[in-house]
Amino acid sequence: MKKLLLTIVILSSSIGFSQHGLDKDITDIESKVIEWRRHFHQNPELSNREFKTAEKIAAHLKSLGLEVQTGIAHTGVVGILKGKKPGKVLALRADIDALPVPERADLPFKSVAKGEFRGAEVPVMHACGHDTHIAILMAVAEILSKNKNKIKGTIKFIFQPAEEGAPPGEEGGAKLMVKENVLKNPDVDAIFGLHIGSGQPINTIGYKPGGALAAVNSFEINVKGKQTHGSAPWSGVDPIMVSAKIIDGLQTLVSREMPLTQEAVVLSIGKISSGVRSNIIPESAQMIGTLRTLDTKMQTHMHKRMREMVADIAKAYRAEATIDIDEGYPITFNDIDLTSQMLPSLEKAAGKENVILMKAITGAEDFSFFQKEVPGLFFFLGGMTPGTTEAFPHHTPDFFIDEAGMQLGVKTFIQLSLDYLNN
Ligand SMILES: [Zn+2]
Numbered sequence: 152m153k154k155l156l157l158t159i160v161i162l163s164s165s166i167g168f169s170q171h172g173l174d175k176d177i178t179d180i181e182s183k184v185i186e187w188r189r190h191f192h193q194n195p196e197l198s199n200r201e202f203k204t205a206e207k208i209a210a211h212l213k214s215l216g217l218e219v220q221t222g223i224a225h226t227g228v229v230g231i232l233k234g235k236k237p238g239k240v241l242a243l244r245a246d247i248d249a250l251p252v253p254e255r256a257d258l259p260f261k262s263v264a265k266g267e268f269r270g271a272e273v274p275v276m277h278a279c280g281h282d283t284h285i286a287i288l289m290a291v292a293e294i295l296s297k298n299k300n301k302i303k304g305t306i307k308f309i310f311q312p313a314e315e316g317a318p319p320g321e322e323g324g325a326k327l328m329v330k331e332n333v334l335k336n337p338d339v340d341a342i343f344g345l346h347i348g349s350g351q352p353i354n355t356i357g358y359k360p361g362g363a364l365a366a367v368n369s370f371e372i373n374v375k376g377k378q379t380h381g382s383a384p385w386s387g388v389d390p391i392m393v394s395a396k397i398i399d400g401l402q403t404l405v406s407r408e409m410p411l412t413q414e415a416v417v418l419s420i421g422k423i424s425s426g427v428r429s430n431i432i433p434e435s436a437q438m439i440g441t442l443r444t445l446d447t448k449m450q451t452h453m454h455k456r457m458r459e460m461v462a463d464i465a466k467a468y469r470a471e472a473t474i475d476i477d478e479g480y481p482i483t484f485n486d487i488d489l490t491s492q493m494l495p496s497l498e499k500a501a502g503k504e505n506v507i508l509m510k511a512i513t514g515a516e517d518f519s520f521f522q523k524e525v526p527g528l529f530f531f532l533g534g535m536t537p538g539t540t541e542a543f544p545h546h547t548p549d550f551f552i553d554e555a556g557m558q559l560g561v562k563t564f565i566q567l568s569l570d571y572l573n574n
């Protein structure tokens with residue numbers, strides 16, 4: 152009862168709405184949110200293959216009377232809601248793809264779906280919780296549509312494919328949506344997004360101004376030596392030894408040249424391959440790795456010094472080496488002004504004590520591509536049952552989300568939207 156009262160007060164402060172009505176809308180939609188989520192959970196689809204998922208989303212948005220665009224970045228869906236009065240344009244984003252992971256938990260709506268990944272048949276599961284993101288945003292679209300006469304401005308509901316990455320050789324995700332002008336016509340002024348977390352208690356929100364999730368750059372290093380007999384290394388150039396020195400040098404860049412008290416930097420070599428047998432020093436060696444940064448200056452410095460380090464170390468040992476660093480994902484950077492402007496809305500939705508200032512995460516999100524274009528706020532929603540002793544990580548077969556956590560997602564998106572547009 153106390154909680155209900157609190158909710159009514161919360162929603163009354165910023166809107167000219169029938170607060171009680173809106174609050175009731177949010178409560179009433181919970182069973183639908185759960186039903187939608189279970190549907191998507193049981194029918195997961197891999198990145199760039201979200202055909203049925205997109206169909207169901209589009210049908211829902213059309214049923215609400217929204218202007219609907221489909222086929223954006225392959226399977227993306229956008230719904231446009233025009234408020235009664237003109238105003239700012241806000242985008243809300245949900246990612247919609249699943250992963251090649253077998254579901255182990257014994258849920259009544261367990262996924263037994265299969266898909267194709269890299270030419271092989273694989274089990275498919277919503278092992279990152281994007282099913283909850285879809286259900287939450289469908290509910291937000293429904294409630295805001297019902298109340299569109301009281302909205303000043305426009306809302307774009309963006310249902311984005313391939314957040315986990317497009318299959319090899321394909322484009323996809325937020326980057327492709329931006330390329331296909333999803334933030335234009337009408338031009339978006341700000342964007343909000345959320346991610347549910349299996350290890351964060353339900354009814355809580357996590358946020359961080361500035362760099363919240365890392366930029367990712369994959370890199371590939373090729374070392375060219377000179378093949379010779381393993382018993383006489385002086386007659387060749389050993390690319391494996393040179394690779395070891397390069398790995399050492401790259402890690403030293405992190406420890407000696409990065410101001411690590413400001414932001415984290417992580418560099419990992421994930422694969423090294425060379426050689427055929429014990430008594431041959433091979434001709435060449437290859438390495439691939441990942442770089443994670445949370446600050447653009449630090450990222451730029453790392454790229455420059457990695458190139459120098461790789462070439463110069465190789466040269467010092469009479470070898471040659473090249474490095475290719477890919478464009479990767481940018482930093483998920485929460486606009487400082489927008490974050491402080493919207494913090495009261497997060498607190499109104501969740502209760503001040505339930506809004507947690509987080510540390511940065513060295514994982515990544517392609518929401519960052521939207522934030523490169525317009526100010527954005529990406530926050531974290533709790534999906535863990537309180538008192539849980541072991542929360543299974545995202546992308547694993549036992550990954551589990553407490554559905555009771557979704558309600559706060561609905562409420563928070565609505566609070567953010569109304570406060571942003573109407574104030
Ligand atoms: Zn994921």
Ligand SMILES: [Zn+2]
Pocket residue numbers: 279280281314346
């Ligand atoms: Zn995810």
